[in-house]
Amino acid sequence: MSMSSHDQVRPMIWAGDHLRLLDQRLLPGEELWLELRESEAVAQAIREMAVRGAPAIGIAAAFGAALAAREADGERTKLMAALATLGAARPTAVNLEWALQRMRGLIEQTDARAWADALLAEAQAIHAQDIAANHRIGELGGALIERGAVLTHCNTGSLATGGFGTALGVIRSAWSDGRITRVYADETRPWLQGSRLTAWELVRDDIPVTLLCEGAAASLLASGEVSWVVVGADRIAANGDVANKIGTYGLAVLARHHGVKFMVAAPLSTVDMSMSAGADIPVEVRAEEELLGCGGVRVAAPGARAWNPVFDVTPASLIDAIVTEAGIVEQPGLAGMHELFGQRA
Numbered sequence: 352m353s354m355s356s357h358d359q360v361r362p363m364i365w366a367g368d369h370l371r372l373l374d375q376r377l378l379p380g381e382e383l384w385l386e387l388r389e390s391e392a393v394a395q396a397i398r399e400m401a402v403r404g405a406p407a408i409g410i411a412a413a414f415g416a417a418l419a420a421r422e423a424d425g426e427r428t429k430l431m432a433a434l435a436t437l438g439a440a441r442p443t444a445v446n447l448e449w450a451l452q453r454m455r456g457l458i459e460q461t462d463a464r465a466w467a468d469a470l471l472a473e474a475q476a477i478h479a480q481d482i483a484a485n486h487r488i489g490e491l492g493g494a495l496i497e498r499g500a501v502l503t504h505c506n507t508g509s510l511a512t513g514g515f516g517t518a519l520g521v522i523r524s525a526w527s528d529g530r531i532t533r534v535y536a537d538e539t540r541p542w543l544q545g546s547r548l549t550a551w552e553l554v555r556d557d558i559p560v561t562l563l564c565e566g567a568a569a570s571l572l573a574s575g576e577v578s579w580v581v582v583g584a585d586r587i588a589a590n591g592d593v594a595n596k597i598g599t600y601g602l603a604v605l606a607r608h609h610g611v612k613f614m615v616a617a618p619l620s621t622v623d624m625s626m627s628a629g630a631d632i633p634v635e636v637r638a639e640e641e642l643l644g645c646g647g648v649r650v651a652a653p654g655a656r657a658w659n660p661v662f663d664v665t666p667a668s669l670i671d672a673i674v675t676e677a678g679i680v681e682q683p684g685l686a687g688m689h690e691l692f693g694q695r696a
């Protein structure tokens with residue numbers, strides 16, 4: 352099913368008895384939809400990043416849990432094992448565990464004969480709530496942006512969420528309000544979420560986007576053109592430290608050095624108040640081959656090895672604002688985290 356240039360991108364669609372998933376590994380060159388009918392297939396899609404993005408993998412896992420409920424046919428042990436497999440698919444984004452915890456709570460409260468319908472309804476609710484949250488985040492975060500250029504990192508749009516996006520939702524909102532003069536996007540090695548996915552989304556929206564390699568970000572922020580760096584998150588600790596795509600921490604240091612404001616946009620499902628500080632956040636390290644090559648073709652010299660952490664942690668002290676659907680937490684020290692985030696969904 353191809354999409355016209357102005358369709359709202361929906362990377363995930365429940366199709367009656369299976370999950371249709373846009374395979375993000377092939378974008379922008381090919382729009383291929385996977386049809387996932389087993390929970391293990393959903394876990395594999397998350398592991399292999401056919402679907403990626405903190406909120407998106409939480410939503411996908413929720414639909415995977417609904418498929419697992421059908422597979423389990425009333426056997427609690429089998430269902431819980433399938434949820435454990437989904438939860439182990441990727442370690443950093445707390446949205447995955449958050450969604451599965453909602454499913455586990457529902458399982459305890461529901462008769463086994465109703466599991467399949469109840470978990471599907473919950474997955475659809477999580478999906479709808481995420482889209483609504485993103486529009487609210489877009490409004491709140493967009494209003495912070497004075498007229499100027501912005502720089503974003505990785506992909507935080509409809510492909511990374513249930514729809515509309517977090518940081519990209521802020522950019523969409525601010526752009527439509529005429530607050531942004533230019534959007535810059537890091538290509539975001541090694542998986543190229545910026546040049547492959549963010550650029551694909553923004554071009555479809557008729558929002559001009561200028562790509563840069565991460566190494567050029569320092570010169571761009573030194574130029575004075577950029578007023579905000581706007582990024583997403585995979586897990587926000589109780590003290591405001593933020594785990595996000597590798598390279599985010601470096602951008603935050605550069606932004607502070609050059610007097611550029613730094614915004615993190617994320618739904619409450621990304622906040623982990625059980626984790627006191629960013630040092631405790633598990634940072635995923637993926638296969639060396641993902642960094643040694645590009646597009647499946649090795650580019651590094653034979654014999655070279657690679658270190659491939661795909662997230663880093665930005666201390667709260669470098670963040671000017673964390674924007675969620677519940678409101679904004681700003682410096683100093685992101686006071687108010689507990690009041691605001693203690694009510695996480």
Ligand SMILES: CSC[C@H]1O[C@H](OP(=O)(O)O)[C@H](O)[C@@H]1O
Binds near residue numbers: 403505597
């Ligand atoms: C809407 S936040 C998405 C978040 O997830 C990305 O990581 P990945 O592509 O590896 O799943 C990146 O950290 C984004 O900021």
